Amino acid sequence: MSELTHAVPLPGPGEDTTDASTRQRVLQLVAGEGPITAADLAARLDLTPAAIRRHLGVLETAAQIAVHDGVGHGPARRGRPAKRYVVTALGQSALSQRYAEIATDALRFLADTVGTEAVERFAAQRVAELEARLAPRVEGAAGGDVAGRVELLADALSDDGYAATARTVPGLHAVQLCQGHCPVQHVAHEFPQLCDAETRAFSRLLGVHVQRLATLAGGGHVCTTNIPVAQPPPAADVAPTTNPPVLAPEGTNA
The missing domain is CATH 1.10.10.10 (Winged helix-like DNA-binding domain superfamily/Winged helix DNA-binding domain)
Known part of the structure; x- marks a missing residue:
C-alpha cells in the first residue's frame, strides 16, 4: 500500500x-x-x-x-x-509515517555529526538483531538444501511482519525471496545502508552469495533478492581420442 x-x-x-x-x-x-x-x-x-x-x-x-x-x-x-x-x-x-520522519532525521544527524560509517554500524547492529531472531528458524533446513532454507527464511520473515514469499525462477537454478512489506522503507530510501546490511544478513543465513534485484525503498513494488540454489550442470566434455595426433617436429614434413 x-x-x-x-x-x-x-x-x-x-x-x-x-x-x-x-x-x-x-x-x-x-x-x-x-x-x-x-x-x-x-x-x-x-x-x-x-x-x-x-x-x-x-x-x-x-x-x-x-x-x-x-x-x-x-x-x-x-x-x-x-x-x-x-x-x-x-x-x-x-502514525508510523511520523516515526519514520523522526528516524530519518536521527540518522541524518548521525551522518552529519559522526559520519556515514556510524550509519553503517547502526544498520549492521539493527540487522544483527533481526538475524539472531531468524537464525534458529532457518537452521532447521538440512545441510546444503538452500531452497529449503529460503522457504524457512520467508516464513520467518512473514512472521516478523515482512510479508515474504519464496518463488522459483523457471529455467534458472535460483529462487527469489520477495518481501511485500518493509518497516523501514521510507528511512531506507535515504539510507540504503539498511538494505545493504539486510542483504548481507540473508547471505549469511543462507550460506550463499545473494543479489538484491529491487527494493521497496528504491521504488520497486516488492523487495526482491535472487538466491542461487544449485550450480548449473557442467558442459559436456569432448571425449579424447584413443590415439591423439602427434605433431611433426619443426622443419619436417608431416
Missing part, C-alpha cells in the same frame, strides 16, 4: 494545513487515549463539537479510526451511550 494511502488525510476543499495538523493530533490522541468520545476529544483539544465531528468523520471515512464496540468504559449514563473511537491498523500506519 502506498504512502499516500497510509498518510493522514490531506486538507479538503476550503481547508488549510492547520486542519491536517489538527487531524494528526486527533489521531494521535485517539491512539493514546482510546476508546475515547468526541466530547472528550473536543475538551482535550479545545475544539467545538462541530469541529471535532468533522475531523472524526474524515478519519473514519479514511478507515483510520473506528467506533469501539466494547462496553464498560467510563461511568454509566442514561440515554444513548456516546460513541467511543479507537485507531485502526490503517491509522497506526499513518
Whole structure:
C-alpha cells in the first residue's frame, strides 16, 4: 500500500494545513487515549463539537479510526451511550509515517555529526538483531538444501511482519525471496545502508552469495533478492581420442 494511502488525510476543499495538523493530533490522541468520545476529544483539544465531528468523520471515512464496540468504559449514563473511537491498523500506519520522519532525521544527524560509517554500524547492529531472531528458524533446513532454507527464511520473515514469499525462477537454478512489506522503507530510501546490511544478513543465513534485484525503498513494488540454489550442470566434455595426433617436429614434413 502506498504512502499516500497510509498518510493522514490531506486538507479538503476550503481547508488549510492547520486542519491536517489538527487531524494528526486527533489521531494521535485517539491512539493514546482510546476508546475515547468526541466530547472528550473536543475538551482535550479545545475544539467545538462541530469541529471535532468533522475531523472524526474524515478519519473514519479514511478507515483510520473506528467506533469501539466494547462496553464498560467510563461511568454509566442514561440515554444513548456516546460513541467511543479507537485507531485502526490503517491509522497506526499513518502514525508510523511520523516515526519514520523522526528516524530519518536521527540518522541524518548521525551522518552529519559522526559520519556515514556510524550509519553503517547502526544498520549492521539493527540487522544483527533481526538475524539472531531468524537464525534458529532457518537452521532447521538440512545441510546444503538452500531452497529449503529460503522457504524457512520467508516464513520467518512473514512472521516478523515482512510479508515474504519464496518463488522459483523457471529455467534458472535460483529462487527469489520477495518481501511485500518493509518497516523501514521510507528511512531506507535515504539510507540504503539498511538494505545493504539486510542483504548481507540473508547471505549469511543462507550460506550463499545473494543479489538484491529491487527494493521497496528504491521504488520497486516488492523487495526482491535472487538466491542461487544449485550450480548449473557442467558442459559436456569432448571425449579424447584413443590415439591423439602427434605433431611433426619443426622443419619436417608431416
